[in-house]
Amino acid sequence: xxxLHQLITACALGAITLTGSAFAADTAKELTGKQIAxxxxxxxxxxxxxxxxxxxxxxxxxxxxxxxxxxxxYPDKAKLRAQIWDATVANPSSxxxxxxxxxxxxxxxxxxxxxxxxxL
Amino acid sequence: xxxQIIMKxxxxxxxxxxxxGVATAHASPEQDKQDLIKYYSTKYPNVKLEDYVYGxxxxxxxxxxxxxxxxxxxxxxxxxxxxxxxxxxxxxxGKTYADCLPNGGKMIAGNYPMFDETxxxxxxxxxxxxxxxxxxGEAPFKLSDPKTIxxxxxxxxxxxxxxxxxxxxxxxxxxxxxxxxxxxxxxRTGQLNFAxxxxxxxxxxxxxxxxxxxxxxxQAVHWPVxxxxxxLVTLQGRYSGCFKMIRAVPPAEDSTxxxxxxxxxxxxxxxxxxxxxxxxx
Numbered sequence: 001x002x003x004l005h006q007l008i009t010a011c012a013l014g015a016i017t018l019t020g021s022a023f024a025a026d027t028a029k030e031l032t033g034k035q036i037a038x039x040x041x042x043x044x045x046x047x048x049x050x051x052x053x054x055x056x057x058x059x060x061x062x063x064x065x066x067x068x069x070x071x072x073x074y075p076d077k078a079k080l081r082a083q084i085w086d087a088t089v090a091n092p093s094s095x096x097x098x099x100x101x102x103x104x105x106x107x108x109x110x111x112x113x114x115x116x117x118x119x120l
Numbered sequence: 121x122x123x124q125i126i127m128k129x130x131x132x133x134x135x136x137x138x139x140x141g142v143a144t145a146h147a148s149p150e151q152d153k154q155d156l157i158k159y160y161s162t163k164y165p166n167v168k169l170e171d172y173v174y175g176x177x178x179x180x181x182x183x184x185x186x187x188x189x190x191x192x193x194x195x196x197x198x199x200x201x202x203x204x205x206x207x208x209x210x211x212x213x214g215k216t217y218a219d220c221l222p223n224g225g226k227m228i229a230g231n232y233p234m235f236d237e238t239x240x241x242x243x244x245x246x247x248x249x250x251x252x253x254x255x256x257g258e259a260p261f262k263l264s265d266p267k268t269i270x271x272x273x274x275x276x277x278x279x280x281x282x283x284x285x286x287x288x289x290x291x292x293x294x295x296x297x298x299x300x301x302x303x304x305x306x307x308r309t310g311q312l313n314f315a316x317x318x319x320x321x322x323x324x325x326x327x328x329x330x331x332x333x334x335x336x337x338x339q340a341v342h343w344p345v346x347x348x349x350x351x352l353v354t355l356q357g358r359y360s361g362c363f364k365m366i367r368a369v370p371p372a373e374d375s376t377x378x379x380x381x382x383x384x385x386x387x388x389x390x391x392x393x394x395x396x397x398x399x400x401x
Contacts, residue, residue, distance in 0.1 A: 047329040061327045088313070095323055097312045104311055 033116030036109050043105060043113055048096065053120055063095055070120045081114040149289050149298060149387040153337065156321065156388060160335050164325050172338030173392050179325045179332050183401075190399045195349035196274075200397065203275025206268075211256040217276075220252040229280035230341075230394050233287065233383040235294035242297050242379040246273060246354075264373040266344070266352040274344050274352065278396040285341055285394060287387040297376075301384030304377060305336070310368030316385075319362075340386040342395040349399055355382060 037043040038057075045051075048063035074080040083090060085100030099105045105113065147155075157169060164179070171178040177187050194200075207225075210216050218224040222231075232245040243251075246269050250260040261269040289298045305316045316336070319328065324335035343355040353361070356373040359381060363370035371377035 044329075059330045061329045061331075063323050063326050063328055093322070095314070095318050097314075102311050102313055 031109070031112070033112035033114075036105065037113050037116055042109065043099065045113075045117075051120055067117055067120050070118050074118070077114060077118050080118055081110060084110055084114055084117070149287075149384075149390070152302070153388050153390060156335070156337050159321065160324060160337065167325070169337075170392070172335055173341050173389075173395060175334030175339060176332035178334075178338075183332075187399060190349070194346075194397075194399065196346040196352070196397060196399070199271050199346070199350070199352060200275050200278065203271040203273070206272045207275050211253070211258050213256055215256050217249065217252055220255060221248065225276060226279045227283045229277050230283040230285045231287070233379060233386055235289065235291065235297055235383070237291060237293070240293060241376060242301075242383045244356075244374070244379055244382060245276070247374070247379075249273070249276070264354045264356050266354065266357070270344050270352045270354050273354070274397045277343070277394065280394050281396045283394045285386065285389045285392050287383065287390055289383075289387060297380045298384050298387065300377070301380035301382070304381045305384055310363065310366035312366040314366040316362065336385065337388050338392055340382070340389040341392050342398045345398050345400040347400045353400075 031039070031042070034054075035042075037045045040047075045067070046057055046060045048061045050060040050062070050066040051057035052066050052068050070080060071077075074083075083096075084105075086098040087094040087096035088098055088101075097104055099113075100107065100110050160167070160172075161169070167178050174184060174187070177184040207217055222228050229245055232248070233242045235241070236243045246261075246263050249269065249272065250263065254260050261272075263269060289295055308315045308318070319333050320336040320339065324333050326333055340355065343358075344352050345358070347353050354373075356378050359378060360370035360373065371381075
């Protein structure tokens with residue numbers, strides 16, 4: 001199953017959002033995409049990324065680029081999701097955590113985070 | 121060019137194997153250290169090499185000023201005193217640590233970790249202290265225990281203040297141990313998929329959330345540290361903390377993996393002056 005996801009994501013097909021949401025819809029029921037992105041034990045995206053358009057995105061780290069104008073820069077949302085799922089596909093020496101590949105976030109959580117980031 | 125080598129090292133196992141294959145044939149510890157310094161100094165031309173011993177503070181004058189103020193009256197002085205008492209208290213047989221350590225234990229810390237050819241492995245200064253205890257009929261300390269060996273070593277290192285770090289890698293076996301430590305340093309691990317180098321090479325001088333990341337060069341010269349002023353943390357205790365941060369199971373302290381890591385890591389500080397315990401937040 002995991003292998004399959006890996007292949008699909010590596011090819012960055014739109015289909016992943018569909019297969020992904022088959023997972024664990026209930027485990028992440030309570031948290032919104034923003035909460036998952038902010039939570040230090042979940043996405044902790046702020047450890048590395050500023051979010052200039054989000055007023056309460058406080059004291060961000062500077063390791064990754066600021067997340068801004070994402071829908072313009074990633075017209076294909078699946079590409080954005082693939083970056084979150086495994087950043088080492090696009091850049092093998094990436095410092096970014098492979099959230100999906102290493103199971104740091106569930107597929108459903110990644111969907112929500114991708115939606116949230118897409119709106120920035 | 122050099123930057124590329126480090127990047128290659130960072131790209132994970134496949135790239136790592138290849139680069140290390142080359143590195144084993146060519147790179148000496150001195151060369152590895154120079155590569156790192158070149159990498160940092162290209163990115164941060166204004167930070168002086170001698171300031172790397174201040175770690176993250178070298179990149180943040182405000183924090184450095186706070187640190188200087190705290191270090192005028194170190195909040196951990198009483199623990200250093202306790203360490204001195206341990207150091208001076210003779211064993212049951214009347215001998216002391218000074219009797220069984222090289223040079224009476226003075227100006228030696230910068231020689232460790234050392235590759236012990238007889239034992240065929242890396243020994244840390246803490247190992248040597250324990251050997252000394254056992255040779256004199258005392259029970260060994262639990263290594264990396266902050267309350268015993270930690271406090272004692274905090275005092276011992278005051279006896280080497282200012283010594284230049286001088287870790288030697290001379291025989292083929294020593295080189296193998298060094299390479300083992302280097303591999304650990306550059307290998308991604310843990311659920312979060314970081315290598316030590318991801319944070320302390322690739323992103324040194326950058327903020328991870330509100331934490332400025334220190335460069336690997338200069339990290340090994342000032343141990344143990346006192347976090348928050350009083351909480352003693354040994355060097356391998358710090359490694360364990362960093363392993364846990366990336367959701368990896370830390371190797372046991374004083375294991376071959378840890379000692380080899382300390383061997384490589386300390387050699388990257390060669391040429392820099394040792395400093396007895398420091399404050400860390």
